[in-house]
Amino acid sequence: MGSLLLHTYAGENKIKLSGGRAAAERQGQLRVALTDRFLRRSCALPALLTFGKPDETGGLLVALRQAMFVPAVTAAGAGPSGSRAPPPPAGGDVQNQMVLLGVQLLEQVAAACLQAPPSRRRPAAKGASARGGSASPVDDDVAARLTDTAKCDVPAERLQRLWAAAEPKGAAAAAEAARDTGSRMAVYAVLQLLPAVVHSGLAGALSKAHKDFTVGLSRVFLAVALRALEVVQRTARQRAAGAVPAGASARGRTVEEIFAHAAVDSWMLLLVDQAGVYQWLAAALGVSTAQCWPEGHAAALDVVEVLTLVVPAEELAMWVRLWSGGAEAQPPPGAPASPHAPVIQLGEAWLAQHGRGKLVAALKDKGCYVPAEAGGRASGPARDDGAGVASLRLDVVMKHRLPALPPLVCPIDAVRGLDVEHNFRPCSHPGCTRVPASPGIVPEVASELPTMRCGRCRVESYCGAECQRAHWRAGHKEECPRLAQMRTDLESASVMMHFGFLRV
Numbered sequence: 001m002g003s004l005l006l007h008t009y010a011g012e013n014k015i016k017l018s019g020g021r022a023a024a025e026r027q028g029q030l031r032v033a034l035t036d037r038f039l040r041r042s043c044a045l046p047a048l049l050t051f052g053k054p055d056e057t058g059g060l061l062v063a064l065r066q067a068m069f070v071p072a073v074t075a076a077g078a079g080p081s082g083s084r085a086p087p088p089p090a091g092g093d094v095q096n097q098m099v100l101l102g103v104q105l106l107e108q109v110a111a112a113c114l115q116a117p118p119s120r121r122r123p124a125a126k127g128a129s130a131r132g133g134s135a136s137p138v139d140d141d142v143a144a145r146l147t148d149t150a151k152c153d154v155p156a157e158r159l160q161r162l163w164a165a166a167e168p169k170g171a172a173a174a175a176e177a178a179r180d181t182g183s184r185m186a187v188y189a190v191l192q193l194l195p196a197v198v199h200s201g202l203a204g205a206l207s208k209a210h211k212d213f214t215v216g217l218s219r220v221f222l223a224v225a226l227r228a229l230e231v232v233q234r235t236a237r238q239r240a241a242g243a244v245p246a247g248a249s250a251r252g253r254t255v256e257e258i259f260a261h262a263a264v265d266s267w268m269l270l271l272v273d274q275a276g277v278y279q280w281l282a283a284a285l286g287v288s289t290a291q292c293w294p295e296g297h298a299a300a301l302d303v304v305e306v307l308t309l310v311v312p313a314e315e316l317a318m319w320v321r322l323w324s325g326g327a328e329a330q331p332p333p334g335a336p337a338s339p340h341a342p343v344i345q346l347g348e349a350w351l352a353q354h355g356r357g358k359l360v361a362a363l364k365d366k367g368c369y370v371p372a373e374a375g376g377r378a379s380g381p382a383r384d385d386g387a388g389v390a391s392l393r394l395d396v397v398m399k400h401r402l403p404a405l406p407p408l409v410c411p412i413d414a415v416r417g418l419d420v421e422h423n424f425r426p427c428s429h430p431g432c433t434r435v436p437a438s439p440g441i442v443p444e445v446a447s448e449l450p451t452m453r454c455g456r457c458r459v460e461s462y463c464g465a466e467c468q469r470a471h472w473r474a475g476h477k478e479e480c481p482r483l484a485q486m487r488t489d490l491e492s493a494s495v496m497m498h499f500g501f502l503r504v
């Protein structure tokens with residue numbers, strides 16, 4: 001499938017397509033049709049993540065990521081930077097469609113693999129197996145998490161069994177192995193596709209033209225943010241139960257604390273640094289209110305609520321501002337013109353009108369509140385443990401069924417696991433369009449484009465110096481020391497667990 005998407009299958013050079021640019025456009029449309037028919041309409045991706053071979057599934061995910069940046073692939077040799085195609089006109093129809101499909105596939109992964117299992121499940125209809133159908137239980141919750149566009153032309157029975165199809169079955173050992181694979185590959189799917197959607201350069205234009213794109217992408221961000229909150233909540237429960245002592249010094253951290261800190265930092269690195277969640281939320285709020293899309297700003301505000309609970313007060317105040325006075329009843333304006341202003345601007349009365357009173361109270365506790373008479377300065381000390389924060393936490397935990405979330409590895413664990421266990425490490429630059437050195441895509445060229453790990457963090461990998469420089473300028477310069485620290489901490493904690501130590 002990945003080979004077909006990138007037109008890198010064996011014997012490709014023997015196929016002659018006449019028509020120049022028209023032929024390239026037909027290849028692009030073929031890529032869109034393959035992705036739509038074999039992945040989106042079949043609802044096969046969540047099941048592939050669980051039951052497929054990790055290196056082959058990883059190759060497919062990389063091909064999907066690359067397809068968002070290569071709308072017109074030709075078989076006429078390598079283009080700039082070793083790409084198999086020259087850079088096409090930005091915003092072409094094929095690229096638009098691939099980015100839209102990328103969000104719809106992310107919706108399926110988030111609904112079936114990242115969020116809580118369905119709460120309402122009913123037995124399959126009698127005779128389903130006899131008619132050739134599946135006898136697995138039917139649910140309606142997971143399908144309800146998808147936007148209408150993501151469900152378009154998808155058979156109802158596939159939507160109803162979206163979660164069950166990805167649920168491991170059989171012997172306990174085999175089911176546990178499949179569950180571990182699904183956990184890692186679901187996170188890896190988000191790592192590959194979510195930053196690619198954002199960095200494609202089309203998210204802003206598509207959000208203005210497609211309501212379901214705005215709603216769907218915000219729901220994907222919500223599913224990722226909930227994973228960070230789940231780690232925070234689990235650590236708080238362990239500390240309350242005495243498993244994780246409160247107030248431990250940096251030299252006296254427990255294994256649980258090391259894992260939890262690295263996991264939260266890894267999820268937030270994906271959300272904030274790699275996928276630009278604050279910039280997306282500002283744009284989504286501005287577009288949704290301007291277009292009168294209540295589902296759009298509701299989905300974005302759900303993400304803001306979770307971030308309010310996860311992000312420390314000092315950092316949150318840099319990104320979010322709650323206004324009172326004359327501006328309080330105004331809807332969010334979108335991204336501010338000044339780069340020094342907080343990205344997300346919210347009015348107190350506007351939030352109250354939309355039933356977000358608990359978010360208002362929590363933002364005040366966090367020091368994001370600016371009274372009209374304060375002259376643009378936040379009012380009161382910032383607190384992470386105020387009554388408003390506690391009330392919002394209880395509401396979010398119940399609304400999103402946080403205790404029922406399935407266990408997942410954190411993003412850095414997903415990358416390291418594929419690297420160490422399967423020797424799979426494609427180029428980390430989101431815009432790279434080179435064929436990865438993976439048996440999952442083209443075995444005969446697998447040795448032609450190997451990748452090398454970043455010498456500093458040893459987490460990210462690159463196919464060459466050009467992609468490494470581009471990724472460094474695009475943000476890896478700031479991410480590299482954090483990734484190196486996370487890797488060191490996780491390796492230390494793993495050694496401690498292996499030898500039975502409980503504290504560093």
